[in-house]
Amino acid sequence: MSTSLDRRVALRDPTARLERMMEIREFEGRVKDLFFEGVVSGTTHLCEGQEAVSVGLAATLRPTDHVTCTYRGHGVALALGCEPSAVLGEIMGRTVGLVGGVGGSMHLSERAVGLMPTFAIVGGGIPVAVGAGLSCQVLGGDDVAVAVFGDGATNIGAFHESLNLAAVWKLPVVFVVENNLYGEYSPIASTTAVTDLAVRAGSYAMPAETVDGQVVDDVAAAVRRAVERARGGDGPTLLEMKTYRYSGHSRADTGPYRPDGELEAWQGRDPIALYADALVAAGTVTAGEVDALRSAVTERIDEVVAEVRQAPEPDPSAMFGHIHA
Amino acid sequence: MSTSLDRRVALRDPTARLERMMEIREFEGRVKDLFFEGVVSGTTHLCEGQEAVSVGLAATLRPTDHVTCTYRGHGVALALGCEPSAVLGEIMGRTVGLVGGVGGSMHLSERAVGLMPTFAIVGGGIPVAVGAGLSCQVLGGDDVAVAVFGDGATNIGAFHESLNLAAVWKLPVVFVVENNLYGEYSPIASTTAVTDLAVRAGSYAMPAETVDGQVVDDVAAAVRRAVERARGGDGPTLLEMKTYRYSGHSRADTGPYRPDGELEAWQGRDPIALYADALVAAGTVTAGEVDALRSAVTERIDEVVAEVRQAPEPDPSAMFGHIHA
Amino acid sequence: MTKLRMNQAVSAALADAMREDPAVVVIGEDVAVPGGVFKATDGLLAEFGVGRVRDTPISEMGFLGAAVGAAATGLRPVVEIMFGEFLGVALDQLVTEAAKLRYLSAGQYGVPLTVRASVGAGLGFGAQHSQCLETWFYATPGLKVAVASGPQTAYGLLRAAVRDDDPVVVLEPRRLYGGRAEVVTGDDGIIALGSAEVRTAGDDVTLVALGGTVPVAQEAADGAGWGAEVVDLRTLVPWDVATVLDSVRRTGRLVVVEEGPFSGGWGTEIAARVASELFGELRAPVHRVTSPDVPVPYAKPLETRYVPTVEYVREQVGELIETGRTPRPWWSREGAHR
Amino acid sequence: MTKLRMNQAVSAALADAMREDPAVVVIGEDVAVPGGVFKATDGLLAEFGVGRVRDTPISEMGFLGAAVGAAATGLRPVVEIMFGEFLGVALDQLVTEAAKLRYLSAGQYGVPLTVRASVGAGLGFGAQHSQCLETWFYATPGLKVAVASGPQTAYGLLRAAVRDDDPVVVLEPRRLYGGRAEVVTGDDGIIALGSAEVRTAGDDVTLVALGGTVPVAQEAADGAGWGAEVVDLRTLVPWDVATVLDSVRRTGRLVVVEEGPFSGGWGTEIAARVASELFGELRAPVHRVTSPDVPVPYAKPLETRYVPTVEYVREQVGELIETGRTPRPWWSREGAHR
Numbered sequence A, B: 001m002s003t004s005l006d007r008r009v010a011l012r013d014p015t016a017r018l019e020r021m022m023e024i025r026e027f028e029g030r031v032k033d034l035f036f037e038g039v040v041s042g043t044t045h046l047c048e049g050q051e052a053v054s055v056g057l058a059a060t061l062r063p064t065d066h067v068t069c070t071y072r073g074h075g076v077a078l079a080l081g082c083e084p085s086a087v088l089g090e091i092m093g094r095t096v097g098l099v100g101g102v103g104g105s106m107h108l109s110e111r112a113v114g115l116m117p118t119f120a121i122v123g124g125g126i127p128v129a130v131g132a133g134l135s136c137q138v139l140g141g142d143d144v145a146v147a148v149f150g151d152g153a154t155n156i157g158a159f160h161e162s163l164n165l166a167a168v169w170k171l172p173v174v175f176v177v178e179n180n181l182y183g184e185y186s187p188i189a190s191t192t193a194v195t196d197l198a199v200r201a202g203s204y205a206m207p208a209e210t211v212d213g214q215v216v217d218d219v220a221a222a223v224r225r226a227v228e229r230a231r232g233g234d235g236p237t238l239l240e241m242k243t244y245r246y247s248g249h250s251r252a253d254t255g256p257y258r259p260d261g262e263l264e265a266w267q268g269r270d271p272i273a274l275y276a277d278a279l280v281a282a283g284t285v286t287a288g289e290v291d292a293l294r295s296a297v298t299e300r301i302d303e304v305v306a307e308v309r310q311a312p313e314p315d316p317s318a319m320f321g322h323i324h325a
Numbered sequence C, D: 001m002t003k004l005r006m007n008q009a010v011s012a013a014l015a016d017a018m019r020e021d022p023a024v025v026v027i028g029e030d031v032a033v034p035g036g037v038f039k040a041t042d043g044l045l046a047e048f049g050v051g052r053v054r055d056t057p058i059s060e061m062g063f064l065g066a067a068v069g070a071a072a073t074g075l076r077p078v079v080e081i082m083f084g085e086f087l088g089v090a091l092d093q094l095v096t097e098a099a100k101l102r103y104l105s106a107g108q109y110g111v112p113l114t115v116r117a118s119v120g121a122g123l124g125f126g127a128q129h130s131q132c133l134e135t136w137f138y139a140t141p142g143l144k145v146a147v148a149s150g151p152q153t154a155y156g157l158l159r160a161a162v163r164d165d166d167p168v169v170v171l172e173p174r175r176l177y178g179g180r181a182e183v184v185t186g187d188d189g190i191i192a193l194g195s196a197e198v199r200t201a202g203d204d205v206t207l208v209a210l211g212g213t214v215p216v217a218q219e220a221a222d223g224a225g226w227g228a229e230v231v232d233l234r235t236l237v238p239w240d241v242a243t244v245l246d247s248v249r250r251t252g253r254l255v256v257v258e259e260g261p262f263s264g265g266w267g268t269e270i271a272a273r274v275a276s277e278l279f280g281e282l283r284a285p286v287h288r289v290t291s292p293d294v295p296v297p298y299a300k301p302l303e304t305r306y307v308p309t310v311e312y313v314r315e316q317v318g319e320l321i322e323t324g325r326t327p328r329p330w331w332s333r334e335g336a337h338r
């Protein structure tokens, strides 16, 4: 079986990027089913519709770069290379989970691919990425740190403090805001004084880009520009990814607060469909191969689900591990 | 003797504004002397050089407007109308102090003139002013709230959260940043990614002005514009007052970290001298009257100091008051 | 009397408070249009409008601070902090500002602010959304803390908190939101802050519980071979010292039942005070039945074990009564701790 | 051995730690060019340069969070929080992030972070710059807390904290910064976390003190008619249960001497534990000598009275020994409390 690192390296290939987006989509669908079935407890935050951001990002970063991400992190984890069984294992609270089941859906982590424990506190991961960038700067080398967070997080103090600090210290950090137009059930305009979030880089004299978050290679290109700046010692960048989450915020939320037709309009620019069309048009793959990929992904995820269902739950003693060094 | 409200109303008169700036200057000088004499314990944060901001602000606001200010609040308190004896009484921890001596230099308050308890936590007063603005909006009427804070405070999360919230809710709030170029011993450029702070209003689509904080009537005019917007229901404004503190940050700090000549350059645009010259030029007062004003202020503050020196210290029982309603 | 779920009792309390006093406003993330993620503010927007029921940006420091300022200048805000942990980004406004504003203004400004926050484990929300965090509010003169243990206390304590002229934190154990019970509303349903409730009579032991452990302690006592006075503390700061001392004087034994780590838990306050005041009068050492010293784990079998269970409480209390000695906690018995 | 003020002991510890390990960096407001407002980082910039000694913007959440991230990825940061209260704007990063990062990564990421914060009353800084706030860190598995009581402990605990692979908070009572004493530096000067020090022998009572109350308790014991084992707790989490129990077993009496409010103070943890473990073996109730339940007042005569004084401690302990009963605190005796 492939390792997480193999899965990561594979993303250099366009077809693998398409496949990975399909995998994330399929995965999130299963998580939703398993949640409704009652075998996933607590909460889940799905990222269907945002796959291009995760995959475009992962395709560009090195495994030694550091990534902080949020509770909406299944896609980022899979994109970075984490095995679907380990991610699902964590979500289902099994010993095969990334952190043995003590974390759950909101707390995924795999150091081998640079995924720091994902953050359930909005804004919590942003300064932590700044600190990872500080390590890169102080320890030498040219690794970078990336903070992934949502539009809603740009209203919390930690966002502001982090961008200012990274700018003043010229740290190798890329701030990636997934502007999916909602923070929980609140549309961005009801909570946020500006809706084009790249604007906010102006408070820190920081370069920024607005990126079409539905186009995986656009995401990758923008991230590459920002990462190059960071690796070259030119400091941080804010990237605003315009995207959309098809599911509601979490759990059973179906998004009834969304205006009619909004979801459908975004589905019309589905990142997987767009990329599949582009690859077919470019002759990289055939339509038949796309279908085959999709079937293969479905099959693999079927197996993963079956496997994790059988995986053991942790013993109470597991709660006492890893509290201190 | 005059009341705090009389002192406030008096500021409609230009000569009174000049006199009040002189009073603040004289007052701060005495506080410094008393600190070095050892009769003021703890800490003090003086505002010499920034008098025009305090007085220009106070001249414009109503006593029913709400003001939150920082530990560097002696000038704002005096400008708003608080009696010098009550302010010095608080600084010296006497029963005649504004809050009976339990607060000290950093905690001044007088509701009659709209001065909420000043804040010793950087940024602490900014959201509180937003809340006072919320009261104004919800309870009706057209009072406004003003937050006064320093350049350093624009780097803390509460600043960002407050401006966004006030903008989204269109609250009648004026944010006044006294950009005196330093936060403690750190020059602004070492801590802040932009040094023109009005820029930061852009993150909230908020109107902003950069104001010459050394010219009291410029301050008053800018505040008037912002307050009118607020009273008219058009929401918040950010005002950046370019100013300078002659003394160091606090206590015994003399500001050795300042570049040679910087202090002197600013003293060349001293707010009191500028205003005195302007009033003389306009024929409002004569040079002789200016001197007489200054002597009168000195005499009055002499008396205040003498009076407060004699004032009783609180009894231990005073520490048990006003904890609960 | 109507039968209400605990989240409905909360919204009923808020609605009654808002009807009684036009200065009451409700502020928080997704409290207005969506009616709260736990549906504890449902229906308020429709009745009271956008001026008084406000969805906020994600900025706890900002809107909690705004509530402090609003409280000081004429409103009576009730802030929802969706998960208690989020106070970690805003604690300053509560502990260092709100609690001291009256003091630092010599009574010129009061802060009639209520902060509601959901707390506790049991819903599978993991280590950062399952804590209780009571001690964040300890040692803070000026701040009161109440904890709901079901629909009636959720209603009654919240009503009292909103009427109170000082800042009050009301913690709501989120796993109880869905529980339904008869609730007395209106003035008769209001529960004075600082008063504990003795729920049952019993000769052998006093069980002091709070919030989420109240139903656990009650059930443990109900089926037990020993008799317990089960005390719902209801208010943690200031707690009802007289009622607890009276009870323990009668029973001679005290067990504090806590959700949360053993070390540094809120119950140390109760245990320390009672052990000193009733020195020489106790039949057994004061005992604290708590969770182990671990972050709240996610996997169901772990989380279930984390919160003291009915059986565990029953067993611990039984052993204390029987032996007169402090029972060892489950994690040191089974060698579960490495 | 050199004679150092406590702030010099701190900077000596930091310099030694930075020499020992190039991963150690120092971060905080005005710690670099100015050498710290309490001069506790003086000289570090000159020796270690701007890469490792960093002045920050005023943004505690930002730079504490950055330190968490840096600690998880290869550095060993020491953060100065100028006044402990400022953690009120950043507590999330310490309690909800740093303390749980190892757990939530199954050990893949550790957080070798030290947070130094000045605490306590005595310098006239008023209600928002004079608190101790220990209970903010309570009930947080994963977080350690040490408190300096003078130059040696400031040096030794800080060295241990920096070497520790987990997050440690070191509180420094700011009124002690100017006090001078002989300090053993280097490895011999390091004080293991979790170990209390029994400073004097005595038969009648154990006085457990922490930080700023250590010199007070010591002085009270020195001139008293009774004999005390004065224990400097040194580490509050985890505290040295064995040493304290041993001492109290010998003396039969425990008085905890605390700066800070009586209700909900850190000493309840010690009192509760000892009273339970030594049930039936004590000659008097466990007693806590504390400050009253008020915000720290500014005026000198008030602030002086706020912190337990030598005379007050002596008097309280004396009465406890003499009567075997809990003495009333000064504020309830003199009718000072309204």
Ligand SMILES: Cc1ncc(C[n+]2csc(CCOP(=O)(O)OP(=O)(O)O)c2C)c(N)n1
Binding pocket: A072, A120, A121, A122, A123, A149, A150, A151, A152, A153, A154, A178, A180, A182, A183, A184, C029, C058, C059, C060, C082, C086, C089
């Ligand atoms: C400090 C804090 N406040 C509130 C929450 C509750 N919460 C969780 S997700 C969320 C919405 C975040 O929106 P956004 O940043 O846009 O990210 P998205 O969920 O859309 O990916 C909120 C309010 C939290 N976890 N932390």
Ligand SMILES: Cc1ncc(C[n+]2csc(CCOP(=O)(O)OP(=O)(O)O)c2C)c(N)n1
Binding pocket: B072, B120, B121, B122, B123, B149, B150, B151, B152, B153, B154, B178, B180, B182, B183, B184, B249, D029, D058, D059, D060, D082, D086, D089
């Ligand atoms: C949250 C917080 N962090 C740090 C401090 C310490 N401190 C007090 S004043 C100050 C500098 C503030 O600078 P600025 O905002 O420019 O105001 P100024 O003092 O220049 O008026 C600092 C860092 C504080 N009081 N609160």
Ligand SMILES: [Mg+2]
Binding pocket: A150, A151, A152, A178, A179, A180, A181, A182, A183, A184
């Ligand atoms: Mg969003």
Ligand SMILES: [Mg+2]
Binding pocket: B150, B151, B152, B178, B179, B180, B181, B182, B183, B184
């Ligand atoms: Mg400044």
